[in-house]
Amino acid sequence: MLDIRLKKRQGDFTVDIAFRTGGATVTAVFGRSGAGKTSVVNMVAGLGRPDEGHIAVDGRVLFDAAQRINLPPHRRRVGYIFQESCLFPHYTVRGNLTYGMDRVAAAERYIDFDPVVELLGIGHLLDRRPALLSGGEKQRVAIGRALLSSPRLLLMDEPLASLDGARKAELLPFIAQLPGHFRLPILYVSHSVDEVLRLADSLVLLEAGQVVAAGPVEQVMSQPAFAAAAGSHGLATVLGATVDHHDQERASSHLTFPGGVIRVPLLDALPGARVRVRIEAGNVILARGEPRGLSVQNIFAGRITEIRHMAAGLVDVVVDIGCPLQAQITAQACADLELAVGVPVFALIKSASIGRSDLAQHGSIT
Amino acid sequence: MSGWAVLGSLPFGVLCAWVLARCQFPGKGLFDGIVHLPLVLPPVVVGYALLVLLGRKGVIGGWLHDALGITLIFNWKGAAVASALMAFPLMVRAIRLSLEGVDRRIEAAASTLGAGPFAVFLTVTLPLTFPGLLAGVILAFARSLSEFGATITFVSNIPGETRTLPIALYTLVEVPGGEEAALRLCVISVVLAFTTLFAADILARRIDRRLKN
Structure with a gap:
């Protein structure tokens, strides 16, 4: 220590x-x-x-x-x-x-x-x-x-x-x-x-x-x-996750985390490996109703726990999807959707928005 | 005689260089000045000062003679002291420069690996200073070979005892018919100087190769 x-x-x-x-x-x-x-x-x-x-x-x-x-x-x-x-x-x-x-x-x-x-x-x-x-x-x-x-x-x-x-x-x-x-x-x-x-x-x-x-x-x-x-990196959420399995055909990996399963671009890690996923707040989309017919792979239901009004007409919204997830939207969107603490929302994360450098295997597996 | 002068003054030279390169203390400028004094004073002044201080009746010379039975005046030991003193600033300058060039972080790395200050000095600082040390030694050696003024003032011109090469040369030139011998001494002097420089160069190259390879 x-x-x-x-x-x-x-x-x-x-x-x-x-x-x-x-x-x-x-x-x-x-x-x-x-x-x-x-x-x-x-x-x-x-x-x-x-x-x-x-x-x-x-x-x-x-x-x-x-x-x-x-x-x-x-x-x-x-x-x-x-x-x-x-x-x-x-x-x-x-x-x-x-x-x-x-x-x-x-x-x-x-x-x-x-x-x-x-x-x-x-x-x-x-x-x-x-x-x-x-x-x-x-x-x-x-x-x-x-x-x-x-x-x-x-x-x-x-x-x-x-x-x-x-x-x-x-x-x-x-x-x-x-x-x-x-x-x-x-x-x-x-x-x-x-x-x-x-x-x-x-x-x-x-x-x-x-x-x-x-x-x-x-x-x-x-x-x-x-x-x-x-500095150059914006606000983001870092999730601790575990590799569940790989979907070679669709070139994606399925990771389990407290909020469920998230699909990310194919990873070079064995199932069971601990990985970290960094999700830029600006890449998270919020919806009031359950979205249908979208290309987005990762949709999580949650409830808003915090709203912070930032400079330049931006709003940081924290959604509890089993763990806190940060989203950054415009103040206009926040007002139009009538978002407030306690409101249930759906958070959408495009798999493709998660880049190579946002994924890291952490810790050794035995 | 020159060899003794250089070897004897080397530890002091390293110490002075280290103090000047690494320590900050009031009066450092004065200390620096005193170390450099023999370089700028007329050699005869240095020789006379030595005569006063180290002569048998001098403050230090008297004590040396009474307590330790060492006499410096009018023998080769005195000549060695005189030329060591004259060569000292050159040696200190060269060593100090290369000490200042040693990367302090490498020393820091050694200390985090468990080496105490003295071990760091012996295993890292000194080896990395070696090219400068060598340059200092060569310069000092060459300087003491050519010592004239301070030596002749302090220990006079005694054949086989205190007669340095330039003093011998001077004596020969003064005597009629000494030209041939004087020429011979000139040649010896040139050969000696060249040999020293060559040896130093070869050594420096070998060290350099070792560091790079």
Whole structure:
């Protein structure tokens, strides 16, 4: 378990945050650049010193201003993966990997060399020097190096940010496997919606050094505050769902979720796999009567639980279809349909409006 | 003599360079100035200062002689001290530059992997500074080979003891009929300088290849 409460002034900017996470889970720290994400992980690693606060991992106190505890970075047992791999250029890949490993007492070592090398697929690179590796390979070695120091917490500061699209896609599955394999908590700094959908269990949303929202990914990503922080992405609902079966003929997958069954474009995931579906609020259509003769595949009956009038003549409507679903319509439409809290409606979602990047397999299946 | 001068001053050079590159403290400008002083002062002034401080009656020289039985004046050790001091700023500058070029995040990465500050310095900072260190050593070596002013003022011109190459050359030129020997010394001086530069270049290339391959 990770318990973080810290405050630090840096010029005009103040980081003042508190959150807890449980067990071997991936917690995403999400926010715009300049929101203070990197400052937070630096302080957890001991590379920056908070003015006040408390940092503990599994009950082990790393920092406590009141008790005057401030462990130096090399005693914290916190693995750190930087945006750029920061490998040691004068060591081979093997030398990099064993650097941290050799500094851990044998009794404290719970991650071994061979499984890490195998999992990350870096066996053929062991005798090379970092200068000859590709960006993705470097980052894999950096992950291996951090893991082999047998840390009690892994920090990842936008580990994919310096890579191009193809390299990102290549590295993502490796990172996704880590929590299942090594049972350690991960703090993952990111400003990418895709990465969070794919990797994180819970999410801490930072804005100007403050926590705006924290909780399970589905819950936080469905809030207007998240849409604001995510910039180009609009308001959306993130549903946690399970693959029920695939309909190869119609190239669609059927997923079960608390609201029933939703059909989405064919997924590459085994039945039983947990997936997340992101539904843009602007792609949800609301109807008062049960629609007939429409091409829309997904129709859910529900009741309105909340109506928020937004700027630019838009209205956010939350419909309870077994779980909350966000819809964004015009104020005019809202008035014409006489929508109000408690009114029963039908929510329509076009399968085709759910794109590749709105679907992410999350968690490993066994 | 030059070798001793360089080897003996190297640890201090690294220390000074590190302090100048990494530490912030009041009076840093003054410290920087003092380190660079031998570079801008006339060498004879440095030699005279050494004579006053390190001579047998000098503040430090007297103590060295009485407590440790070390005499620096008028022998090769004194010559080594003089040329080390003259070469010191060059060495510090080169090392400081390459220290400033070391990526602090790589050091941070080493510390999160369990290496204490001293281990980080030995295993990461120093190896990454090596090209600059080498350049500093070569520069200092070349500088102390050509030391003249401070040496002749401090430890005089004693054959086989304190006679550096330029001092020997100067002596030969002063004596009638010494031209041939002087020419020989010139050639030796050129060969020595070239050899040093070549050796440094080859070493630097090998290090560079190692880092890139």
